[in-house]
Amino acid sequence: MTTTPRRARAPRQSDVARLAGVSQSAVSRVIGGDTDAARIPEATVRRIQDAIKELGYVPNPTARKLRTGRNRLLGVHTFEAVFPRAREDFYFEFLLGIEERAEEIDHDLVLFTSTGGSDGRRRVYRDGVNRLNVADGAVLLGVAADRAELARLEADGYPFVHIGRREVPGTRITCVVPDYESAAAAIVDRLADLGHERIGYLRAGIEEESYADRRRGYESAVARRGLRDVSPASPGLEEGRLDAAWLDAVATGEVTAVVADAEWLAHPLADGLADRGLTVPRDVSVAVLEGVAPDAPVRWDCLQIPRREVGRLAIDTLVGMLDEPGEPVADVLVECVVVEGETVAAPPAGPSGDTRGSTV
Amino acid sequence: MTTTPRRARAPRQSDVARLAGVSQSAVSRVIGGDTDAARIPEATVRRIQDAIKELGYVPNPTARKLRTGRNRLLGVHTFEAVFPRAREDFYFEFLLGIEERAEEIDHDLVLFTSTGGSDGRRRVYRDGVNRLNVADGAVLLGVAADRAELARLEADGYPFVHIGRREVPGTRITCVVPDYESAAAAIVDRLADLGHERIGYLRAGIEEESYADRRRGYESAVARRGLRDVSPASPGLEEGRLDAAWLDAVATGEVTAVVADAEWLAHPLADGLADRGLTVPRDVSVAVLEGVAPDAPVRWDCLQIPRREVGRLAIDTLVGMLDEPGEPVADVLVECVVVEGETVAAPPAGPSGDTRGSTV
DNA sequence: ATTCTCTGCTCATACGTATGAGCAGCGACT
């Protein structure tokens, strides 16, 4: 049993200094490595280093943080549990990227798991205390992100980045988001290239910031390519069914291709079309503006959200903010890959169809 | 745009104090809630609280940590990436429990992801700095845990708990481990109850601390029940095949049941037995001393490692150490459930078999 | 009138580090 006796108190720089016969600041400088600026000769440096070894001195990160304001600690705040029940969990892939990148640039991650409230909801402020403050900055993610908390965080000047677009009036928060706008436009372009002229957009009923991006991309591409937009009047689902009148219109050939906001919209769409005797993609093409699970029953034409890359870029953006405080940071767009599936084809050469608009 | 102008400097207690016309310590006491001990009347408390609200004051966790030594931050150090590629990952379930429990007791988690070294290996000490120090204590896990680092950590008096047994000579490190010993004994008991009298133990070649626990449980139960142990001379696999001589002995009825250290040993075992015309469990029973993937091709009789619970207990144990520093903490054993599968049955009533030893 | 007790605070310090400013000593140069 040669165990070192448990030290009552960890050695500090002043202990090292005493042993080496120098001042605490000399020790600090040697550790900080600015021996040139402080003009400490090699002999003294070695003496100090020996003392450090002998005492087993280890810098105190808390004191460092207090002094310098930096920690190499990056926060991750999710509004739900971080370790997901299912690997397919929405967050999961983001976290993979976050951890990967943090490791590469030698930072540690703080997972803010404590709820603080009795309601069990995760919040940033717990009885007025910004818990994130331990970390140099934080990456926030989660659909339920409380907008008031984000505004307060921003007002407090806390450096953070949000994964996914989140807009709060009167506040400029930095987001890292998939480039839905370009991706939506690319999908419309592809449909146009194939000869489609009349297309529709099926949106989710839920109001969400990222919807605006997709919609914008869709609309600009529709205008640019001179297409006709025939979207349903009522957005999304109604009692599990889509707008019947609009589906009937699709059946009469009013629309030859549909862009759906999400996969869960595409399935009822396909059902509704099947009810009316239409087959995808022979009669109607369908593309999905969202990543699709690899084991989905239908191989949708869709776009793939680069979640891993988004996570990585969130870290880089955050660290950029820390390095250049005060500088306003623009949102970061991450390109989406358009995946070709089995649900998009050329439009049928029906009575109402001609290929005047085709660029192929 | 009514955004609060970005404060150059976050307000501190002294700012609050000035506004409320009191001293900094009064503010600290009000925040700390020990207004009784400090005899601060309600009116003053309210004045201070108003000032806190007006300035949007938020305590600085770093300063707090420096002063009190506590953070409500618990470290998690894994020697590989935390967010696993596969959900079946060994660590995964532990982390689930860790996060769950940390959330319940209102602590945050620090994920030590940084490598510090150029070799890309995750280490506790990076150029002599104990990175874990930011957190109040840490849970370590990972088969590759460097023993020297553990010893140093212990010598430094850093509070930590290791998931899985890890022994370092001359050092007493606290582990939270599945109770393999009892589980192995329970499995042997079950075999004995079924009437087996001659059994063997198939161990993994890899030297590992937890092996000792299992072996101990096995041996004590074998002795207690008066069984005969006929284990192979050579442990584990050799060139992908098990000890042939021993397998032949099993084929002649020398052994009617085998306890295997791990699932990957059980498969070649079953193959070897099949080669000799034996069927599991009709001719030979096989039990596995390790959890088995739910989608395994064979429904082994095995024991289930309560990983989630181990994670939770690791947190509790760690917090206990923080609350009572100095107290030695015994290892924590977590009971394993023995799962009945389809690979254990009563021994065949062969020429060499009698039921004298059966207690059923 | 003096002492005692209680209230309502304040003072001072410690936690461990980083860093700008400065100082003593020495050799060199004018």
Add this chain to the structure above:
DNA sequence: AGTCGCTGCTCATACGTATGAGCAGAGAAT
């Protein structure tokens, strides 16, 4: 003899909080 410049450090302070000790004043008791 004076001063310039360099070396090799040290001094002092700030970061923001928590806390033991103590102090001034008011009222009560003797």
